[in-house]
Structure formats: C-alpha cells, structure tokens
Amino acid sequence: MNKLIYLDNAATTKTAPEVVQAMLPWFTENYGNPSSIYSLGTESKKAVSEAKDIIAGSLGAASNEIYFTAGGSEADNWALKAAAEAYASKGKHIITSKIEHHAILHTCEYLEKKGCEITYVNVDENGIVKLDELEKAIRPDTILISIMFANNEIGTVQPIKEIGEIASRHNVLFHTDAVQAYGQLSINVDECHIDMLSASGHKLNGPKGIGFLYIRKGIKIRSFIHGGQQERGRRAGTENVPGIVGMGAAAKRAFSILEEKRAKETELRDYLIEQIEKEIPYCRLNGDRNRRLPNNVNFSFRFVEGESLLIMLDMKGICASSGSACTSGSLDPSHVLLAIGLPHEIAHGSLRLTLNEENTKEEMDTTVAAIKEIVTKLRNMSPLYEDFVKKQK
Structure with missing residues (x-):
C-alpha cells in the first residue's frame, strides 16, 4: 500500500492532536450537564462560554452572538428557515447564488414550497457573483441575501x-x-x-458534529429547536460540551497559525496548479486563479470521467474528490461547474484537490505524476479523444 496522500480537506480534516486532548476530559471527568447548578455542571457551562469567547473574538463579534449547532448544514438551515419565518410580514423574497452548497440550495427549495420566492443570481466564468x-x-x-x-x-x-x-444599503439581512x-x-x-454566518468544526481540524451560527444582536430570528432554554432559548437540547470545547480549541489553533498556514498552502497550491498545467494537456483550472482559497485546486480534464480518475487515484493512495456529483449516485455533473459555463462532458471530468499545512512538495510531485499517468491511460481508452487527436493532425 502506498503512503496515504490526503488531498480532500474541503470534505473533512484530521482532528488536531491538541484538539483531541482538549476534548478528552469533558467525556470522562468533567461530564456535567451545563444546565445543572452544582459545580460539575457549572464547569461545563464555563467551558461552553470560553469556547464562545474564542470564536467571537475570531470574528470581531460578541460572545452572546454565537450559537452552537450540530454543524454547518444545521446552521444554514436555521439561518434561512428562521429568517423566512421571522420576517414573513415584510416579505417572502430571498436572494442566493447558483453555486451555493446544497445545504442552502435544498433549504431554498423547501422554502419555495412554503410560499417563498427565491432568486438565484448568476456567477461569472470564475464563480464570482455578479454584483450588479x-x-x-x-x-x-x-x-x-445568502451568499457563501x-x-x-x-x-x-x-x-x-x-x-x-x-x-x-437596502436594509436586507445578509447571511x-x-x-x-x-x-x-x-x-x-x-x-x-x-x-449571520455559518461554520463547521471539522473543516478546521476540529471534531465532526459541531458548528455554530453567528447571529448579530438585534436580528429577529426564531428558535430552531424547541424545548429547554439552552442557547438563550434559541436552540434547545443539552449542549455537546466535548464538541464545543473541540470547536473552540480548533478555532484558537487555526487563527494562531492562520498567516503561516495560508502562506504555505498558497505556495503548494500554486506549485500544484503550475505542474498540472505544465504536465497535462487539455486541462482547465476551475475557479478564480487569484481570488481562491489558499488550499483549493480544481481542474477539469477533457476526455476523462471524474469517477474513474478518483477510483484510480485511490488505488495509488491519493484521496481526492471530483467536481462531478456522480460519486454520490447522481448522473448529473456539478451544479457549480455548470453555473460557471462548463459543458456537461468537461464538467464530468473534474478533480478537486484540497490541501493542508502538513502536505509537502514531494506529495504534490507524486500526485501530478499519478494524475498524468491516469489521465493518459483513460484518454487512450476514449474514442472521443482518439477522434480529437486525429482532427488535430
């Protein structure tokens, strides 16, 4: 088995050792319910407050504007559904973009069935929302307005x-x-x-099953889960104290190394892009070349099917994901790639590689060599590529 090269950090990240260590006592020693009035419970309540302080500080927000959720999808659902309910007297019109995560798009579809009207604005060829x-x-x-x-x-x-x-300027809520x-x-x-802002712990070396929704003070948002008075009555249910502690520890870690991490990932990202473009013909970088996340690389390879590319990379010990949704059981290519103007046949041959600060230049070289080998093999099996080559001669 080849040494694992993990390049799917947009899907999930490895929980950092210091985050795991911070969480452990809250499973076995400090296991009190934060709503309890005895000291074991108040210690848990204090830990929840400290995590909120860390997260609020990272955003320039106040601690009482942070509400913990089970993850990003719940936070997205809460923001849209609760806003639609709370502001129904003003109107039922919501604006979003065509390239949002399905946690937003599917929630919008749900709200449309409830009588809301949704406008899906276009993006340009690089995926940037058209402001006009x-x-x-x-x-x-x-x-x-909800834009990622x-x-x-x-x-x-x-x-x-x-x-x-x-x-x-238009007195409209922005999530x-x-x-x-x-x-x-x-x-x-x-x-x-x-x-309002949604975030998730497992995208920044924190645990899965925890996230938060920032809600600016004064915003009229209804409760999402009804029951007890947790989260100031807006989200009932006993708090996930270990997860919350882990989220706080992950945020503290992430922002303490932010500049160093961003610089390293950007350097590796640009090197990977350069090598792929140099070594593999008939490829297209998707997304803005400069206005992009420091760890994101997304390419479409003509005459290649993304699922086959993923499977063959996995056999070489390289974890990645495809711009195509076929791996999740859908025959349709990514709605994001279609929205930026890619035809179906090119959108189907896409690959997303997302890095972390532990990746190395040597791993990038190994990955490029593997992609080049696999793409060449798949193209040589494609009658469409064969016809294309003949026409080029």
Whole structure:
C-alpha cells in the first residue's frame, strides 16, 4: 500500500492532536450537564462560554452572538428557515447564488414550497457573483441575501464586503455560509456587514458534529429547536460540551497559525496548479486563479470521467474528490461547474484537490505524476479523444 496522500480537506480534516486532548476530559471527568447548578455542571457551562469567547473574538463579534449547532448544514438551515419565518410580514423574497452548497440550495427549495420566492443570481466564468445582478434583484419584499464566503468546490472567494454593503444599503439581512472560509481566511463580521454566518468544526481540524451560527444582536430570528432554554432559548437540547470545547480549541489553533498556514498552502497550491498545467494537456483550472482559497485546486480534464480518475487515484493512495456529483449516485455533473459555463462532458471530468499545512512538495510531485499517468491511460481508452487527436493532425 502506498503512503496515504490526503488531498480532500474541503470534505473533512484530521482532528488536531491538541484538539483531541482538549476534548478528552469533558467525556470522562468533567461530564456535567451545563444546565445543572452544582459545580460539575457549572464547569461545563464555563467551558461552553470560553469556547464562545474564542470564536467571537475570531470574528470581531460578541460572545452572546454565537450559537452552537450540530454543524454547518444545521446552521444554514436555521439561518434561512428562521429568517423566512421571522420576517414573513415584510416579505417572502430571498436572494442566493447558483453555486451555493446544497445545504442552502435544498433549504431554498423547501422554502419555495412554503410560499417563498427565491432568486438565484448568476456567477461569472470564475464563480464570482455578479454584483450588479445581485443588487438589481433586490425588491421591497426582499428579506434575506445568502451568499457563501468561498465556494466548496472551486475555491472562489466572493466579494463579501461589497455584498454586505449592498445588503446593508437596502436594509436586507445578509447571511454567509463560511464553512470553507472560517479558519482559512480572516473574517470580521462588522467590516463585512454580515448579519449571520455559518461554520463547521471539522473543516478546521476540529471534531465532526459541531458548528455554530453567528447571529448579530438585534436580528429577529426564531428558535430552531424547541424545548429547554439552552442557547438563550434559541436552540434547545443539552449542549455537546466535548464538541464545543473541540470547536473552540480548533478555532484558537487555526487563527494562531492562520498567516503561516495560508502562506504555505498558497505556495503548494500554486506549485500544484503550475505542474498540472505544465504536465497535462487539455486541462482547465476551475475557479478564480487569484481570488481562491489558499488550499483549493480544481481542474477539469477533457476526455476523462471524474469517477474513474478518483477510483484510480485511490488505488495509488491519493484521496481526492471530483467536481462531478456522480460519486454520490447522481448522473448529473456539478451544479457549480455548470453555473460557471462548463459543458456537461468537461464538467464530468473534474478533480478537486484540497490541501493542508502538513502536505509537502514531494506529495504534490507524486500526485501530478499519478494524475498524468491516469489521465493518459483513460484518454487512450476514449474514442472521443482518439477522434480529437486525429482532427488535430
């Protein structure tokens, strides 16, 4: 078995050792319920508060504006559904983009069935939201704009500050899905005019099953889970104290090494892009070349099927993911790649490689060599490629 090369950090990250160590006592020693009034419970309550302080500090927010959830998808659902309910008297119009995560898109589909009207704004060929189209879409009954901070597939970072300014100018709530960006980029909710923000622990070397929703003070958002008075009555249920402690520890770690990590990942990212473009013909970099997450590389390879490429990379010990949704049982290519204008046949041959600070230049070289070998093999099996080569002669 080849040494494992893990290049799917946009899907999930390895929980950092210091995060695991921070969590362990809260499983076996300090296991009290935070709602209990005795000292074992109050210690847990204190730990939850400390994690909120860390996360709030990383965003330029207040601790009482942070609400823990079971992950990014729950936070996205809460932001959209609760806003639609709370502001229904003003209107039922929501604006989002065509390249959002399915946690947003499927929630919007649900809300459409409940009587909401959703406008899906276009993006350019690099995946950047068209600001003029976004602003023109705003109506008197628009209650919410939800645009992701950075795309999970192609890594494009949106002009969030400008979007926030547009929303603020029109007195419309602004939510951003920052699941991929939080812990990778500097974020200040006031500077970007963000009213709600979603994040997830397992994307920044924290545990799975924990995330948070930032809700700006004064925003009228209903409870998402009803029951007890946890999370100031907005999300009932006994707090996941080990997960919350882990989320806080992961955030503290991520922002303490942010600049160093970003510099290393950006250097490796650019090297990987350069080598793929140098070694493999008929490929296309997806997403903006400069306005992209420091760890994201996404390529489409003509005359190659993404699922076959993934399987053969796995056989070589390289973990990656495809821009195509075929690996999840769908025959349709990625909605993101279609939205940036790729035809179906090219979108199907896409590969996403997402790095971490532990990856090395040697791993990048090994990966490029493997992709080159596999792409060559798959193309040599393709009658479409054979016809293409004949026409080039």
